[in-house]
Amino acid sequence: MKFQTQEYYSGAWHTIGTSSCFSMAPGSTGVTHLVLTHVVGQRFRTRTEYVAGPKDTSNASTWGGWLYLTVRN
Numbered sequence: 001m002k003f004q005t006q007e008y009y010s011g012a013w014h015t016i017g018t019s020s021c022f023s024m025a026p027g028s029t030g031v032t033h034l035v036l037t038h039v040v041g042q043r044f045r046t047r048t049e050y051v052a053g054p055k056d057t058s059n060a061s062t063w064g065g066w067l068y069l070t071v072r073n
Contacts, residue, residue: 001021001022001023001024001030001048001049001050001051002018002019002020002021002022002048002049002051003017003018003019003030003032003046003047003048003049004017004018004019004046004047004048004049004063005017005018005034005044005045005046006044006045006046007042007043007044008042008043008044008045009042013045016044019032021051030048034046036071039071040071040072040073041070041071041072042070042071043068043069043070044068044069044070044071045066045067045068045069046066046067046069047063047064047065047066047067048063048064049061049062049063049064050062050063050064
């Protein structure tokens, strides 16, 4: 799986980071850390991508829905 984060500014969403691909933990879960400093009032969104491996014949690669965040004081 991968994680992607975008920030909203100048009227559009801009990708600020996409993680490298890594294996899911048992139970098909994954964890990442998003460190945001000096961004009070700014808007972000993040999502995950499932990347089907070469041996995975029953699932397709796909992006999940966006999780929207606004940093508050």
